[in-house]
Amino acid sequence: MELDFTFRNVESTEAIKEWALKRFKKVVKHVKEPAHAHLTLIVDKHRHRAECTLRTDGETLRAAGETADMYASIDAVVATIENAARRIKERRVSSHEL
Secondary structure (H helix, E strand, O other), X not given: OEXXXXXXXXXXXHHHHHHHHHHHHHHHOOOOOOEEEEEXXXXXXXXXXXXXXXXXXXXXXXXXXXXXXXXXXXXXXHHHHHHHHHHHHHHHHHXXXX
């Protein structure tokens, strides 16, 4: 899976990128390849927001999370995307489309 980053009002650090890549490995097992994800990380005053768009196999999944910690925001977004990807995979399997 290809993962692109956009940083707004926050510095790009390897720690944040590695954290996101580690978390997105959970999502990979639920989506068909090739998959492309775009993660936008935004800091506004004390709010840390993460927004994600995942495109794969004709499907587009979007999620956003906002907390006081960037790592928690990334976790929230990945959990939402993973649940949506799992539901799509289950629908595909139940209709024998896999």
